[in-house]
Amino acid sequence: MRHAWLRWGSSLAALSLLLLGAATAAGAQQISWEKVNAAFKGATFVNDDKSCASCHEEVAHKFDASGHSEYFAAGKTALRGGCESCHGPRNKHVDDPQPLAPWPSLTKAQQSSVCLQCHAGGARMTFMTGAHLAGEVSCTSCHSAKAPRRADAVLARARATESCYRCHSAAKAQMAKTSHHPVREGRMDCVSCHNVHGSNASLLKAATVTETCSSCHAEKRGPFLWEHAPVRENCANCHDAHGSANRKLLNKKEAFLCLSCHTYGGHINLPRYNRTSNPSGEGCVNCHITIHGSQHPSGPKFTR
Numbered sequence: 001m002r003h004a005w006l007r008w009g010s011s012l013a014a015l016s017l018l019l020l021g022a023a024t025a026a027g028a029q030q031i032s033w034e035k036v037n038a039a040f041k042g043a044t045f046v047n048d049d050k051s052c053a054s055c056h057e058e059v060a061h062k063f064d065a066s067g068h069s070e071y072f073a074a075g076k077t078a079l080r081g082g083c084e085s086c087h088g089p090r091n092k093h094v095d096d097p098q099p100l101a102p103w104p105s106l107t108k109a110q111q112s113s114v115c116l117q118c119h120a121g122g123a124r125m126t127f128m129t130g131a132h133l134a135g136e137v138s139c140t141s142c143h144s145a146k147a148p149r150r151a152d153a154v155l156a157r158a159r160a161t162e163s164c165y166r167c168h169s170a171a172k173a174q175m176a177k178t179s180h181h182p183v184r185e186g187r188m189d190c191v192s193c194h195n196v197h198g199s200n201a202s203l204l205k206a207a208t209v210t211e212t213c214s215s216c217h218a219e220k221r222g223p224f225l226w227e228h229a230p231v232r233e234n235c236a237n238c239h240d241a242h243g244s245a246n247r248k249l250l251n252k253k254e255a256f257l258c259l260s261c262h263t264y265g266g267h268i269n270l271p272r273y274n275r276t277s278n279p280s281g282e283g284c285v286n287c288h289i290t291i292h293g294s295q296h297p298s299g300p301k302f303t304r
């Protein structure tokens with residue numbers, strides 16, 4: 001932290017917003033500390049972490065070992081990175097050390113704005129209008145600002161799933177069902193499908209359920225010569241993304257799934273069509289094998 005810091009609001013800072021990476025993407029904005037606590041009014045930045053360390057030795061020590069300290073020292077940010085970038089201008093506090101903005105006293109939106117000063121772009125563009133903030137979940141509900149760098153702790157992806165389960169027990173229960181996406185096997189994780197920093201319905205990575213699924217199962221998307229309308233519409237018409245007691249993540253058991261939309265399928269109710277109660281059969285898809293759509297000229301009934 002001994003670098004020639006770019007000063008707040010300088011034109012150089014504006015330029016580096018364009019030049020630097022993720023943490024300084026467009027939209028970076030300083031928080032109004034005065035709104036957090038009127039006592040910040042007229043306060044200026046000390047810009048000297050050593051002076052903070054003289055009283056906060058333990059915290060400063062922890063911070064020195066953190067990813068943020070490392071990133072700041074490498075000059076990876078356009079804002080002046082230091083204690084005060086998260087804790088506000090503290091010249092008055094140094095002279096008269098009163099508590100000014102204890103983190104828990106900030107609203108979740110204020111906490112998030114502090115972090116978004118440097119992290120506003122990319123995946124987090126719409127965090128402020130997303131379901132997590134609306135549910136009183138801020139950046140620091142999931143991340144620790146003073147943890148070691150990504151590989152260890154700040155929330156390495158390998159640990160993400162466990163952290164999600166702290167709050168989402170329903171998803172955990174679904175993932176435990178017989179048919180499930182291989183999350184518990186470690187081949188995928190929650191953020192394979194979700195952008196937890198986002199704001200669309202169900203915080204999905206892509207704009208819709210179907211687009212999210214298609215990013216990995218492109219062959220089910222088509223276009224097909226003969227489309228099956230519910231597949232075009234939404235994969236979730238037939239599948240539970242997290243897990244199901246039925247095979248292939250189906251949201252209803254075999255023929256009951258089809259029969260929830262089709263009256264007896266247009267067949268006469270002959271035993272050979274009636275696989276509903278056949279224990280070894282897989283019901284309708286024994287014959288309707290191209291259930292997601294068919295490319296065959298004579299496949300309008302999805303039998304080839």
Ligand code: HEC
Nearest residue numbers: 049052053056059060063068082083086103140144145146
């Ligand atoms: C990237 C943002 C960030 C930076 C940089 C940062 N802090 Fe913090 N600090 C936090 C957050 C968030 C909390 C709330 C507790 C927590 O989540 O760890 C906190 C808590 C604190 C606390 C009160 C709670 C405690 O742990 O005693 C003190 C004092 C403190 N920080 C001092 C400092 C000092 C001194 C520096 C610089 C050496 C610094 N912080 C740098 C984000 C930051």
Ligand code: HEC
Nearest residue numbers: 046051052055083084087090094097098099100101102103
């Ligand atoms: C002269 C000693 C001293 C100096 C220098 C000092 N602090 Fe503090 N700081 C304190 C005391 C005392 C408290 C109150 C602790 C409490 O209430 O538990 C405190 C509380 C805090 C807190 C938690 C409550 C709040 O106000 O948000 C933060 C964060 C903090 N200081 C950051 C800083 C930073 C950043 C600097 C450097 C610019 C700094 N301090 C410099 C003594 C100091």
Ligand code: HEC
Nearest residue numbers: 022112115116119123127132137138139142157160191196
């Ligand atoms: C619900 C938990 C959660 C919340 C809330 C959350 N994050 Fe994350 N964050 C994650 C997970 C999980 C990852 C790893 C995902 C990945 O790498 O795709 C991550 C990755 C990151 C990364 C590193 C990867 C990248 O995109 O550059 C940054 C930086 C980050 N988050 C910042 C923030 C900030 C700032 C906020 C608040 C505005 C925030 N996060 C809110 C869970 C969360």
Ligand code: HEC
Nearest residue numbers: 022023067071076077081085115118139143145149150154
């Ligand atoms: C002064 C700018 C600044 C502020 C304020 C700031 N960060 Fe960062 N942060 C960075 C930089 C620079 C990086 C490294 C580059 C990157 O990954 O985007 C980073 C990386 C991260 C990462 C990636 C993890 C890793 O180890 O690589 C997470 C998560 C993160 N910050 C969370 C937060 C949270 C939470 C807050 C608010 C408490 C916050 N940041 C405040 C500049 C900042």
Ligand code: HEC
Nearest residue numbers: 131132135137141160163164167190191194196201202203
């Ligand atoms: C601190 C608790 C907490 C953590 C940790 C957490 N969430 Fe959430 N999440 C919530 C709350 C609260 C909501 C708001 C909606 C609700 O009540 O379900 C939410 C909403 C969501 C939604 C949108 C739900 C909807 O109906 O649109 C998704 C998806 C989600 N979280 C996924 C995740 C993932 C993935 C992780 C792990 C990276 C995670 N969450 C971590 C508390 C949390």
Ligand code: HEC
Nearest residue numbers: 161164165168171175181183189190192193202209236241
């Ligand atoms: C294969 C993709 C995928 C994976 C992996 C995944 N989700 Fe989801 N999740 C979805 C889809 C799709 C929806 C929305 C379903 C809908 O709209 O019908 C959803 C919905 C949610 C919701 C909103 C409430 C609900 O159940 O509908 C939460 C919360 C959630 N997921 C959390 C998680 C957590 C936590 C994990 C990791 C254990 C996870 N998801 C893994 C695709 C996925």
Ligand code: HEC
Nearest residue numbers: 179180182192193209212213215216235239241247248249
């Ligand atoms: C990140 C990639 C990815 C995404 C996104 C994804 N899947 Fe999967 N899906 C997989 C993997 C990996 C498997 C396991 C394949 C295996 O075991 O060979 C799988 C398996 C399946 C299975 C078969 C399950 C079984 O029990 O055999 C179905 C059905 C399925 N996915 C549907 C969906 C749906 C619907 C969505 C969207 C909500 C979706 N997938 C999104 C990667 C993905």
Ligand code: HEC
Nearest residue numbers: 210213214217220221230231234235237238239248285291
């Ligand atoms: C009309 C109901 C229905 C819809 C909608 C649907 N599926 Fe399926 N899906 C099925 C059935 C039934 C099976 C089991 C097929 C079998 O066993 O032959 C299946 C199996 C699968 C499988 C696992 C078997 C394989 O071929 O790998 C994947 C992956 C899959 N579907 C993905 C998707 C995706 C992605 C979407 C959305 C684009 C989607 N499904 C929409 C009914 C549907």
Ligand code: HEC
Nearest residue numbers: 228229230237238257258260261284285288291300301302
């Ligand atoms: C969510 C409702 C829904 C589900 C579930 C569903 N379908 Fe369909 N299916 C439709 C619709 C809508 C059409 C288009 C009907 C039309 O064009 O008249 C269709 C068309 C068909 C056709 C072609 C019919 C024709 O007249 O050309 C067949 C065959 C078919 N579905 C079989 C199945 C089978 C087998 C299943 C179970 C694996 C199934 N469907 C599940 C809604 C559904």
Ligand code: HEC
Nearest residue numbers: 255258259262265266267272273275283284286287301303
């Ligand atoms: C033994 C094979 C077989 C089984 C099992 C079977 N079907 Fe069919 N299905 C067919 C054939 C072949 C056709 C095309 C008949 C034709 O073109 O006259 C057809 C036609 C249909 C049609 C379109 C009817 C129309 O008016 O054109 C629907 C819908 C349908 N089946 C749904 C189902 C459902 C739902 C099930 C499970 C309850 C099912 N099928 C089980 C072979 C089967």
